[in-house]
Amino acid sequence: MVYGAQQHFSKNYEMLAQCRNSGIKTLFVFDSWKNYLVNFRDPLSGVFYLPSRIAVADQAMKAGILSALAGYTEENIESKIDILGQPAIDASISYISSLSPENVASLRKRYNPDRKILRLFIMEPIREDFLQVNQVDPGYDEYTILEYFLTHLCTENSRVLIKVHPRQKRDEFLKSIPFVLRNARKLFMEIEYDEKIEHLIAIADEIYGMTSISLTVAIRCGKKAGSVQVGRNGYGNTLSNPELEKCLIV
Structure with missing residues (x-):
């Protein structure tokens, strides 16, 4: 099996x-x-x-x-x-590299029409997967990290795209947004649920997340990336890896 x-x-x-x-x-x-x-x-x-x-x-x-x-x-x-390798990562990288200039231009027009610096944040259901279901604490969750990202890593009037994880509970996410925005600068922010993550990686100037496989895809595509793990503890260290440690933000 x-x-x-x-x-x-x-x-x-x-x-x-x-x-x-x-x-x-x-x-x-x-x-x-x-x-x-x-x-x-x-x-x-x-x-x-x-x-x-x-x-x-x-x-x-x-x-x-x-x-x-x-x-x-x-x-x-x-x-x-x-x-045996990681076919999903290889497939994502291949897909991104196959996008035509016309495809990329269309996506940029949709998500970044004024051509500001576009920062993508990739969500993960850390709180549910670790704290709520398995009672293990990495020292942070997606909301504490998202708040840090919006407050400390985004400049005023920059364009921010938040990609919600497919398993993320939308109602919980929307309830948490006012909290994570409490100290953020004025931003052009969009929340995306359904767009292919590969499309968003292709057009983003900077890509941030925690330990998502999609962040690894971005790194291997040569994108400027940051693995934000502010507050991580000993257990949180075990969720990282050498590739993420090279772009670690703590």
């Missing part, structure tokens, strides 16, 4: 235990450079739930997993790991 990370870590623990009892081989596929330990170890009970094999994107991810799991199990973790 092939599986990956999901919002409720405990459901994967239960599923893997059932697979073991049924003699079913399992492959866990990492799609991002984080949550190495918690995907396999229940932080409450300390019980390990290791799959038959682990697929990773690159050597850096493999090294991160080996480091995170060191000392927790006597199993030979390295022998279980296969490097």
Whole structure:
């Protein structure tokens, strides 16, 4: 059985235990450079739930997993790991590079008609995924980081585009906007729910976020990027990766 990370870590623990009892081989596929330990170890009970094999994107991810799991199990973790790449990132980069000048011009006319510096912020449901569902605290959430971004990283009269995550609860987001805007300068701000993230990356001058895979896409496309992790704690450190650390804002 092939599986990956999901919002409720405990459901994967239960599923893997059932697979073991049924003699079913399992492959866990990492799609991002984080949550190495918690995907396999229940932080409450300390019980390990290791799959038959682990697929990773690159050597850096493999090294991160080996480091995170060191000392927790006597199993030979390295022998279980296969490097398979990250097709989603590759596909996004390929799509962006294939956009014609006419496509890009049309998108710019739609989102940035006066050709100001366009700053894109990529949201993630940090509060729900970590604090509310799994009771783990990275030291920040999407709203504290968005407030910091709008207050400290955006100049007055600049154009800001906020891309809401597909799993983000729109009502909660809209209720939080007055809070995050309380200290912000006067901005030309637009909230986007449905546009392809690749289109927004293609036209943005600067791209900010926390630990989103889309931020990795932006970095690899050569965009000016910032991984904003202000307030992060020890657990928050585990959500980052070497690529994000190069453009870290704390």
